[in-house]
Amino acid sequence: MTNDSVVTIQNLVKQFPVGGDFFTALKDLSLTINKGEFTGLIGPSGSGKTTLLNIIGGLDSPTKGKVSVLGQALNDTSHGERARLRRKYMGFIFQSYNLLPVYTVFENVELPLILNKMDTDERRSMVEQAVESVGLTDKMDSRPNMLSGGECQRTAIARAIVHQPALVLADEPTANLDAENSHHIMKILVRLNQELSTSFIFATHDEKIMAYLRRIIHLDDGEITEDEIIDNPKARD
Amino acid sequence: MIRFLTKGLLRDRSRSLFPVLVITLTVTLVIFSIGFMKGTMNSLLLDTAVILTGHEKVVTRAYNEESQLMPNDLALLDVDQLINNLEQDYPEFFWSPRITFAGLLDVPDENGETKAQGPVLALGIDFFSDESREVEIWELERSLVSGRLPENRDDALISSKLADQLNIQAGEQVTFIGSTMDNAFTTYNFTIIGTFNLRKGQTDKQMMLVDLSGARAALDMDNAASAIFGFAHSLYYDDEAAVALRSKYNEIHSDSLDIFSPFMLALRDGNQMGSMVDISNAMMAIMGGIFLVVVMVVLWNMGLMSGLRRYGEVGLRLALGESKGQVYRSMISEAVIIGLAGTAMGTGIGIALTYYVQENGIDYTKGMEALSSSSMVAPNIFYAQVTPDLFYIGFIPGVLATVLGTMLAGMAIYKREMAQLFKELET
Incomplete structure (x- = not known):
């Protein structure tokens, strides 16, 4: 692992029990993702991209192999330590937003800061900054049911980046959005990637996302079939 | 975090108002039913006590x-x-x-x-x-x-x-x-x-x-x-207290060699009233027990459902970095607060209702007149009875069952793989 790497995976195998047998979702997979990368895990359904994302996020454990995230070997960490790693250094963006319906935009975005026990004034300033960065300042007091799909996903992005994590994991973040909103969201993420040097890892098969990625890792049947570096992503022009 | 969760609890009526109302209603029913059963049984005993035995x-x-x-x-x-x-x-x-x-x-x-x-x-x-x-x-x-x-x-x-x-x-x-x-x-x-x-x-x-x-x-x-x-x-009529007093009195004042010495009898000592008291206590215990179990199942189920329908929120909180223990404890604390609020209200209403029927009774005169040819000795007006246990009995279903249901739902957090919870966020 280099000083610049945020994720290092060596010979990762992940198996799930199916009946009396095992289904191998990831087969002897190795890769390194460096700080500030804007990476996509691309592949058809069942190729293992969500499983890989879950293992990187400490939500699932490897069957074999070594996984190190932000300098911490996940094989040796407890549930509590992995929770702390997610709380402090990671952000998550989900396909279906997963905003808490009884809270306002401000409060949804505030949640990671509350979990990190920040004081009220600091929280307010950081939330306002995050909400402003996704262009939702005028919706601060709205609840999710008053927002469009795009606005909900922008709120989810603000929540993922509010505590300025080193790594953001996004599972199909544009799957529920139309083309215009998808591009809008991706432009916000690119800007945040550039401004905050936050690393992003996407699991997706959305062509629109691929056009923004600087690195595309192709997965098929649990194996990396291609690892592409893109110097000038088309959509960024 | 407590303030954040309390805010959510108060805003989400399906998590606060509805469960509190269900618990209030259920605890009210438990207290009134038990008070009424005790009152009715006591009315039957009191008739005999007034005419024949005293307490x-x-x-x-x-x-x-x-x-x-x-x-x-x-x-x-x-x-x-x-x-x-x-x-x-x-x-x-x-x-x-x-x-x-x-x-x-x-x-x-x-x-x-x-x-x-x-x-x-x-x-x-x-x-x-x-x-x-x-x-x-x-x-x-x-x-x-x-x-x-x-x-x-x-x-x-x-x-x-x-x-x-x-x-x-x-x-x-x-x-x-x-x-x-x-x-x-x-x-x-x-x-x-x-x-x-x-x-x-x-x-x-x-x-x-x-x-x-x-x-x-x-x-x-x-x-x-x-x-x-x-x-x-x-x-x-408190049988235990009456029997204890009778034994104490006879030990001090009654001389078995003096046929004119005073001798105290509790209600249960005469005219086969002991069997009547035992049957009445057993009936109340059985009926009260069945009622309590039914009510506990209802509230247990409510706690369970309330926990399960928050799977999404639980998954999100875990993904954002809360530990399983923190999530579990917050769910239990919430159930305790809801249970206590509902039980306190239910106990208040239940005791007020029981007291009202204790003072005014429910008049069954017309129904009893239809039984005028029967030789059954039964009162025409049935009274409830406020007894000390009514002040705490509601806490068994109100708090215990609700918390147990939530605990059971919360166990799923520990049993399920984190990735499974996370995956459920996408459904």
């Missing part, structure tokens, strides 16, 4: 041996002193003397000749003392069919059944023919000043009620009484 009854040892013969020659003497001692030593009860006697009642015509005659079971009770609660416990104001309550020593009330049988009207004079406590022949004139109907089947068929002073005059029982009846001030 406690003090007689002489000899009287107790021959009690079916109503042997007033074996009655208690120096009753005022005995009552003073009882009031001083056992102030949790009120004590009242009683003379039970039987004989013939002779109704003369205008010439003084016998017009009608019949056997009578007479009870001398304390109508006149300021502190006496006999009129209240006999419910005489409600039972009076005609006339008024006794105001003079020689006034007597007879049951409307006996009045019909002997064709007596209020205002007529009757002669009691019987024997004194010294077994001498006696006749004594009473004036019938009213009739009553206890509405307890055939119990009052031959009954006459007179004041204690009249009975004493008729039977030469100066400062004597067949028995001293004791009742708990609440009129609620």
Whole structure:
């Protein structure tokens, strides 16, 4: 692992029990993702991209192999330590937003800061900054049911980046959005990637996302079939 | 975090208002049902206690041996002193003397000749003392069919059944023919000043009620009484307390070698009342237990469902970095708060409702009149009873069941793989 790497995976195998047998979702997979990368895990359904994302996020454990995230070997960490790693250094963006319906935009975005026990004034300033960065300042007091799909996903992005994590994991973040909103969201993420040097890892098969990625890792049947570096992503022009 | 969760709890009515209302309603039902069952059972016991046994009854040892013969020659003497001692030593009860006697009642015509005659079971009770609660416990104001309550020593009330049988009207004079406590022949004139109907089947068929002073005059029982009846001030029969008091009293005051020494009996000691009390307690325990279990299943299920429908929120909080323990503890704390709020409200409403029915009763007179030919002794008005256990019994279903349900739902957090929870966020 280099000083610049945020994720290092060596010979990762992940198996799930199916009946009396095992289904191998990831087969002897190795890769390194460096700080500030804007990476996509691309592949058809069942190729293992969500499983890989879950293992990187400490939500699932490897069957074999070594996984190190932000300098911490996940094989040796407890549930509590992995929770702390997610709380402090990671952000998550989900396909279906997963905003808490009884809270306002401000409060949804505030949640990671509350979990990190920040004081009220600091929280307010950081939330306002995050909400402003996704262009939702005028919706601060709205609840999710008053927002469009795009606005909900922008709120989810603000929540993922509010505590300025080193790594953001996004599972199909544009799957529920139309083309215009998808591009809008991706432009916000690119800007945040550039401004905050936050690393992003996407699991997706959305062509629109691929056009923004600087690195595309192709997965098929649990194996990396291609690892592409893109110097000038088309959509960024 | 507590403030954040409280805010969510208050805003999400399906997590706060609805469960609180369900718990309130359920706890109210539990408390009222148990209070009503206890009250009804107590009403049945109280009828017997008022007429025959008291919650406690003090007689002489000899009287107790021959009690079916109503042997007033074996009655208690120096009753005022005995009552003073009882009031001083056992102030949790009120004590009242009683003379039970039987004989013939002779109704003369205008010439003084016998017009009608019949056997009578007479009870001398304390109508006149300021502190006496006999009129209240006999419910005489409600039972009076005609006339008024006794105001003079020689006034007597007879049951409307006996009045019909002997064709007596209020205002007529009757002669009691019987024997004194010294077994001498006696006749004594009473004036019938009213009739009553206890509405307890055939119990009052031959009954006459007179004041204690009249009975004493008729039977030469100066400062004597067949028995001293004791009742708990609440009129609620507590079998355990009654038995303990009886044992304690007899240990101190009763001498097995002295047949005239006082001897205390608890309600359960007479007329197979022990079995009645045991059956009544068992019935209440079974019915109350079944009801509690049903209610607990309902609230347990509510806690379980309430926990399960928050799977998404739980998954999100875990993904954002809360530990399983923190999420689990916050769910339990929430269930405790909801349970306590619902139980406190339910207990308040339940006790208020029970108290109202304790004071006013539910009148089943019309229904009981349909059973007039039945020999069953049953009250017409059913009362509930506020007992100390009603103040805490609601916490069993209200808090315990709700929390257990939530704990069970929360166990799923520990059992499920994190990735599974995370995946459920996408569904």
